[in-house]
Amino acid sequence: PEAQFGASKAAREAGKVALALEFAVAGLAARTDPSQEELRIAAEAHFSAYLERKQAETPTQQVFDATDGLLLRLAELAPTDPWAFGQIANLYQWEGRLDGACEALASALELDLDNEPLHSRFVVLKTQVEGPEGVLAFYESLCARKPQAALPQWFAAQALFDTNVGNVASDATTAEKLARAEGHYTKCRELKPDYASACQGYEVMCRAGIGWAKFHAGDLDGAERAFRSMEDVFPGGMEWQLEGRLKSGVMGLQYVADKALRESADRGGVFEVSALARAARIYAVLHAYRPGDADFANNCGFFHRDWGVGCIFKAREYRAMAAGSSDPAVRELDLALAAQELARAAKILATCRDAYLVAAQLAPQDVRVVNDAALILVYHFPSRADEAERLLLQCVANGAAQKDAGTLPAQALDTLIEAWGDAHQNLGMIELMHRHNPAKAREWFEKTLAIGPLPRVPREWVQQVALPLCDAVAAGKPLDLELLDPRIELLE
Structure with missing residues (x-):
């Protein structure tokens, strides 16, 4: 029998499939208890014969059954060797019996958990048989058993x-x-x-x-x-x-x-303070994450501005409540709460200022961005009025050049002109608030009125508030900053 099994192996390796099968059958007939190696030689000879007949489209059932039986005997004889289960899977896959192939591969995987190609093959077959859900169920069970x-x-x-x-x-x-x-x-x-x-x-x-x-x-x-x-x-x-x-x-x-x-947002487009705080916090994270991104810096400034101004308004509410209270303890509490809100506003608006100034450095040609950075200095940080003026004069010069270049589409040009007008307006605010020069302030405000862009931006605030206050200050009356713009709060 040893010679017959050896001859079968040699014939199969030489491509002589029929002769290999003949020697294997003879060897099995002569050996009642073949070894693991002999069973494998016989199984390989039968499998080769099965494949040859399958490809020739000749009857295969008899050789299929024989191959299947030999592989099962081999699996029983060597239960820790995944080779037999892998070959059973191959046999069943050739026969189109994918469920049987999956079962065999699952058995092989239990014995060879680190075999990545075997896993990949199993996933493909299991997906065909049971879908992705079947794959997941199998592997979660396997993870539980083999942690x-x-x-x-x-x-x-x-x-x-x-x-x-x-x-x-x-x-x-x-x-x-x-x-x-x-x-x-x-x-x-x-x-x-x-x-x-x-x-x-x-x-x-x-x-x-x-x-x-x-x-x-x-x-x-x-x-x-x-x-x-x-x-x-x-x-x-x-x-x-x-x-x-x-x-x-x-x-x-x-x-x-x-x-x-x-x-x-309510119907007027006013946001809740909690939403502004979330947006400000998020854009602070994004600004720190991409410090070279002008949009993130600008958005960080924008949402901190609205959040900080909301805190200013809240502080004023507490001050008004204190003024209207006859109870000293309540008045003291309201004033303490007002101070707390104002301190919070100062911290928030400092973050706003720093982010806006970074945005202005990153996008120096963007008139809107640079104007907004300057506005924060004008409205809240009087010691930096000269810096604000430099930024606004930069806006005035850049805006004039860009609007006359003739390269902007109509909508972009309209947006530019509005920001350019805002820069003139804020230069007027510097003169009125910080320089106490109502005549010079009026010049800037009147330029703002002429710029518009009309009729979309009629600049009613300039006509109804700024210019009358210029006249009042020129007549010797004190400037009411809250009347000028409720968002103004000098924080230093």
Whole structure:
């Protein structure tokens, strides 16, 4: 029998399939208890014969049954060797019996958990037989039974990620499923450090997916936490995205700020302080994250300005309540609350100022951005009036050059002219508020009126408030800053 099995192996390696089968059959007939090696030789000879007949489209049932029987005997004889199960899977796949092939591959995987190609093949077959849900169920069960094996963690994570990343806008359970996926990725790299880079790439996108799922579910706090936590996976994580499938955390934070503002706005477009605070906080994070981005710096300044002015108004409410109270204890409390709100406003508006000035440095040709930076200095930081004047004169010069260049489309030109007019107006504010020169202030205000752009921006405030106050100051009356513009509060 030894010679017959040896001859079978040699014939098969020489491509003589029929002769290999003949020697294998003879060897099996002569050996009542073949060894593991002899069974494998016989199984290989039968499998080769099966494939030859399958490809020739001749009857295969008899040789299929014989091959299957030999492989099963081999699996029983060597239960820790995955080779037999892999060959059974091959045999069943050729026969089109994918469920049987899956069962055999599952048995092989139990014996060879680190075989990545075997896992990949199993996933393809299992998906064909039971869909992604079947793949997930198998791997989560395998993870529970083999918690120290890395690759089952990877493939469980992949199944969860691939089946849920496209559902962030439509399935309320997506966030929980992506959190489970992240847990599997983390466990995988802990068990198999050479998978760390691949796992972390998916972990950061799991957090992005969680953020978007929570955003679409209306959980803005949870969305903000998830997007910001992407940076905890590795530096730069918030920038990561899946093109066409999942936007970045940077974009997600902007969506959170925008949605919070839209949901809080009343019919007059006035935002709640809490929404302004959220937007300010988010853009402070984004400004720090991309310090060279003029838009983020500008938005950080913008939302801190509105938030800070809201605190100023609140402080005035407390002061008014104190003035109207006859109870000394209540009056003292209201004044303390007013001082607290004003201190908060000072801190917020300092952040606003610094962000706006960075934006002005990054976008020196943008008349709107530079004007807004100067306005904060004019309205709140009188010691920096000269700096504000330099910025505003820069706006006046740049605005004049840009409007006369003839290169801007109509809408952009209209927007530019409005910002250019605002710069003239704020130069008037410097003269009236800080230089106490109502005549010079009037000159700037009148230029503002002429600029407009009319009729869209009639500059009614200039006509109804600024110019009459110029006349009043010229007549020797004190300037009422709150009457000039309620947003003004000198913080130094």
